[in-house]
Amino acid sequence: MRHILRLSYDGGSFSGWQVQPEAASVQGEIEKALETLLRQPIGITGCGRTDTGVNACSYVAHFDAPSEVVEDAERLCCKLNAILPFGICIHEIIPASEDFHARFDAVSRSYRYFIHFNKDPFIGEMSWHCKYRLDVDRMNEAARELLGTRDFSCFEKSGGSNMTSICTITRAVWERWTPSHVRELGFPAAEGDYIVFTITADRFLRNMVRAIVGSLVDVGRGKRDTEWFRELISGGTRSDAGQSVPGRALFLKEIVYPDGAKRKI
Secondary structure (H helix, E strand, O other): OEEEEEEEEOHHHOOOOOOEOOEOOHHHHHHHHHHHHHOOOOOEEEOOOOOOOOEEEEEEEEEEOOOOOOOOHHHHHHHHHHHOOOOEEEEEEEEEOOOOOOOOOOOEEEEEEEEEOOOOOOOOOOOEEOOOOOOHHHHHHHHHHHOEEEEOHHHOOOOOOOOOOEEEEEEEEEEEOOOHHHHHHOOOOOOOOEEEEEEEEOOOOOOHHHHHHHHHHHHHHOOOOHHHHHHHHHHOOHHHOOOOOOHHHEEEEEEEOOHHHHOOO
16 A cells, blocks of 8 residues: 655755665665564655755655555654654655655645855754855846746756756745744844745756756856856856755755645545
């Protein structure tokens, strides 16, 4: 029987989602925990791969196991949380139809990248401290060039195993935001100290979001302009794009499934 896992994880302690030889991964930790509790090898399939250090909220994965083995899903969820590392939290385990697929049934994925400009002891683990101010309007002007369906290989890390570099991006926007410790505790902060980039697409390439953010930051600093960004997308290579920003500030935020897939759950 197929089961869905909904989970969140802090990627700082892991080499990414996918199992890696001689390195801790989110997938590997969950598979070990399931095998310990269910007394049989269990393979899990995730909705997508995240790089080293990248985080995820409400991530979706599936696994197959006999229904008699997973008799009490709520109890199994509690047991998993008890033995998994602190950085992984299982929210629920629910039954699904045999043809549900966490990766291939998903129609869109959204990521958010957080940046702060002034030193903040409460947010350093989830946001990148950028030590120079950025022009958000210029970055949004350039980000609009991302919208649509095209080859995004200029943002893809070499060595990727994707069959194609074609993606469809439906949202790419920078916004100002206010962390809870500023709102609720009165932490001193100036307006515009915190910004976040949200991007939504049908699929993402390896290292794609971090390379996009790094390139847009170059635009925001005034090192590049929108025309450069447009030409980069049209025919540039990874070496032409900006540097990848740190992974710790990147969060996989949302996975969307069509109505047909929802009926499988």
